[in-house]
Amino acid sequence: MDTIATMVVPLVNEGRVRRLGSRIVEQVMGSGTSARISGLIGAGNQVTSNSSACSTSNEAVIEAMWRIRMGLAKRMVAGGSEGATPYIWGGFDAMRVICRKFNDNPTAGSRPMSASAAGFVPGSGGAMLVLEELETALARSARIYAEIMGGYVNCGGQRMGGTMTAPNPEGVRRCICTAISDAGIDASEIDAINGHLTATYADPHEVKSWAAALGRVPENFPFIQATKSMIGHCLGAAGAIECVASILQLYKGFLHPSINCEDIHPEIVDYAEKIPKKCMEFPDLKIIAKAGFGFGDVNSCIIFKKWEEK
Known part of the structure; x- marks a missing residue:
């Protein structure tokens, strides 16, 4: 986005397109990141850059899982990244969903599930996961951090309260329930939820959707x-980063805090x-459910389980 805004647009408008250089398309094309990684590691299977708003990298992990399940791959690399740029954040600020209330105390700004939440704090970063079928992982004595038991992706269709920017609660519940079914577990077996929870008005609705879906x-x-x-909202990379957080908690046997929510939403x-x-x-700690929801009324949910020697 920064490259387009600060380089492509000015040079094109000035009629100096040759100054862009011969590699500019590689730098700005939507599939550039996955293509670059493919070249670095010699990946020869599906190489794709998916895009589903804040559900994007969750979906990438689920797609990789499905591909291995179908016997189309032995291992896949999946994840997501998001750059730090005001050209993206500015749009969210115009929607009044970015936190301004705590500019004088930034560490208190990100307040999911809090009564005083005032919008999300933008973040950036990336994370990648190596997914592998069990047999090949064991054969090469790989360190196994967790199992992916199942997952699901769906859309609420922007019906029943769902819009371009708000989730259809029924779609959310259906996504969670189908992911649990795909994992072959019972809802009562879930020990923890790593939610989407952004510090917006949607947080209490998400918690209630989890309760309804799990029947708990x-x-x-x-x-x-x-x-x-703790890290803000990394948009398209949020799912992958939070998948890593979920996996490490299973691996090490702990739960990280949700900070800044001493005043729970009523x-x-x-x-x-x-x-x-x-x-x-x-x-x-045995099982964590990780969810991601995005603009367009898209939903994703992954079920992770602590790896235990068989």
Whole structure:
């Protein structure tokens, strides 16, 4: 985006297109990142850059899982990245969904599930996962961090309250339930949820959608956390980064906190005890559900399980 805004547009408008250089298309094409990685590692299977707003890199991981399941690949590299640019953030600020209230205290700005949440804090970064069928991973003595049990991607169709910028609650619930079914587990087996939870008005609706999908009341609800409380919202890269967070928690047996939410939103105050405020040891942590929701009413959910020697 920065390259287009600061280089392509000015030079094209000035009629100096030859100054762009012969590699400009490589730098700005949507599939440039995956193509670049493919060349670096010699990837010879599907090489794709998908795009589904904030669900993008979750979907990439699920697509890689499906490809291995179908017998079309032994291993895949999947993830996402997002650059830091005001040319993207400016649009969200125009929508009044970026936090301005805590500019004098930035560390308090990202407040998912909080009554005083005032919008998301933009972030940037990236993460990649190596997915591999079990047999080949064991054969090469790979370090296995977790199992991907299942996942699902769907769309709410922008119906029943869903819009271009808001999720259809029924679509969200259907996505979660289908991911659980695909994983071959029962909803009662989920120990923790790594939610999408962005510090916007949608947070309490998301928690309620989880409760409805899992059929669990506050007393037996899983722990629920927001990685974005600590790193902000990395948009297309959010899913992959938060998948890594989920996997490392399973691997090391702990749950990271959701910071800045001491004042729980009144609509979900009954779930307050299920929101870790501090890092907590959890040696028996077995299954984490990771969700991502994006503009266009798109949804994704992945079920991760702690790897245990068979």
